[in-house]
């Protein structure tokens with residue numbers, strides 16, 4: 001991608017970051033960083049090796065005004081086949097510190113790039129209960145803080161005490177949980193141009209053996225009900241109020257439906273599997289088809305849980321990871337499609 005085809009400022013940003021000794025790649029394939037194994041190139045891709053590097057680079061990126069996408073383990077993402085015309089910052093290398101708090105033995109301080117399972121194991125080994133639900137959720141602490149990830153009746157918002165966040169124009173800010181507006185799979189982090197650096201999790205004392213056996217039970221349950229080991233991005237749609245998206249989809253008879261290299265899992269109707277050569281376009285087409293049939297049968301509009309990364313319009317001129325821009329949001333895109341039609345035709 002040449003500078004004149006891409007977001008203004010990418011070339012100068014690349015040069016400035018490299019001048020600061022920061023290792024920025026060009027045209028790096030995002031499929032390598034998503035659990036779906038789908039996604040085109042990031043114009044710029046940066047995997048900072050330390051918190052210090054993160055804090056050196058972020059102000060420069062903000063100053064350049066280039067779209068920024070904070071990437072965890074890519075386990076909740078559908079990345080466009082055309083990729084992302086901005087800079088992707090992966091947290092997995094540089095934000096990996098995890099320890100019991102020095103000031104409070106019932107709290108964990110964990111970097112945003114720490115895998116959730118690693119945080120859950122640390123809690124178990126430290127005799128701290130409350131994070132067992134997280135053992136079976138793929139992804140990082142930063143991703144969970146953004147998505148309010150949850151399972152087995154618990155969610156991240158119940159254990160987080162505060163986040164350390166990089167806020168453009170303000171620098172590093174402590175955000176107490178009350179200010180994070182957590183709801184079901186939603187948080188203020190999704191709506192603000194913030195980068196989560198670290199989380200402080202408040203847990204309770206517990207027996208390591210009892211904690212371990214709960215974690216084992218959760219992992220076993222997951223293996224039975226989800227296509228573990230296949231290329232997917234978890235639940236594609238959120239549970240609508242009072243319903244279970246997977247049950248609606250199953251009742252609509254979509255299991256096994258296919259578009260190109262993508263099909264609906266036989267094990268769980270809310271999971272789409274990449275057979276190996278699926279494109280983002282295949283997945284979107286399949287999502288639209290199954291969403292339509294659920295609307296036709298139950299008059300319920302499913303809203304995607306998976307996050308879209310890449311251009312929001314057909315000709316690819318607009319970009320962004322923050323799904324808040326009026327008229328260009330992943331959710332709105334889908335909702336607008338139905339505007340004015342009380343019952344879409346099949």
Ligand SMILES: Cc1cc2nc3c(=O)[nH]c(=O)nc-3n(C[C@H](O)[C@H](O)[C@H](O)COP(=O)(O)OP(=O)(O)OC[C@H]3O[C@@H](n4cnc5c(N)ncnc54)[C@H](O)[C@@H]3O)c2cc1C
Nearest residue numbers: 072073074075076138139140142143144146149150196234
């Ligand atoms: C097999 C499978 C099962 C799953 N089961 C569950 C489940 O039971 N419950 C559940 O809630 N989810 C589930 N998921 C979805 C996913 O694991 C979670 O949403 C997870 O929290 C995403 O974390 P991540 O690090 O992969 O984030 P990514 O997918 O990389 O990113 C998700 C969002 O978080 C943002 N983000 C990530 N890190 C940061 C940061 N440091 N600062 C700012 N923003 C950031 C990204 O910009 C993006 O908007 C599942 C996924 C798979 C593949």
